[in-house]
Amino acid sequence: MTFYESKIKHIKNSCFSNDKQIQTVIGIKNYIDNNYESDLNLELLSHAKFVSKFHMLRLFKKYYGLTPRQYLIDKRIYKSKELLTNGASVTETCFAVGFESLGSFSTLFKTKTGKSPIDFKKRATFKK
């Protein structure tokens, strides 16, 4: 066993030994992956996995290093880039990935990517 493998084993034992917790958070992440376009909130996520809201939030952050909300936003932005690149309009994209208003989608998209959705779409389709 290399020094790296022994270190990994040590981390696994000290941080990742609770299989039940790990399976719960992986389940929540999969749930977000499969339902990112719907109106997701903490209540819904915790109900889906039968854990309390705050426990779920704490667990998710502990294992993924970010909150379910942050993960969901990143997922939606990632998906919206795909849709815009493939020719969808900004409005179509906004609602397809689960945002409720064009204004909040555009602002968030610009904060996360540095470009507005329309600029992003122009560049992406121009490159093709």
Next chain:
Amino acid sequence: MKVTLISIPVRDQEKALKFYTEKLGFLKKKDAPLGGGNRWLTLVSPEWQDGPELLLEPAPNHFEPCKVFQDALMEAGFPYTQFDVENVDAEYDRLIKLGVEFSVKPTEMGTAKFAVFNDTCGNNIQIVEML
């Protein structure tokens, strides 16, 4: 400030270019001469061509401490860096068929699955899938 580049030390840039493009599947983006046979050589992911570039840097040939550090990491099995993949098992199977040598087979750790291979240019590289 923007993060646009990660550098990987390599002993032979041409060999590294072949391994990273032909086996791993990266695309060459920039290739400019820097004198003495050295090049500014960068690669990108095919599915993220405007994403961060990977610089194949001949540092171990010109700066001894870099070589010492690289050798120590290799000896201890530590990856120099890591790349995200969709599916570690599938990538492992694909690379094994191409003759790539793994020091760590696909292994789960918490919410991640990873494997480690030898890039034949002096480094261990880790591939990771988020579960």
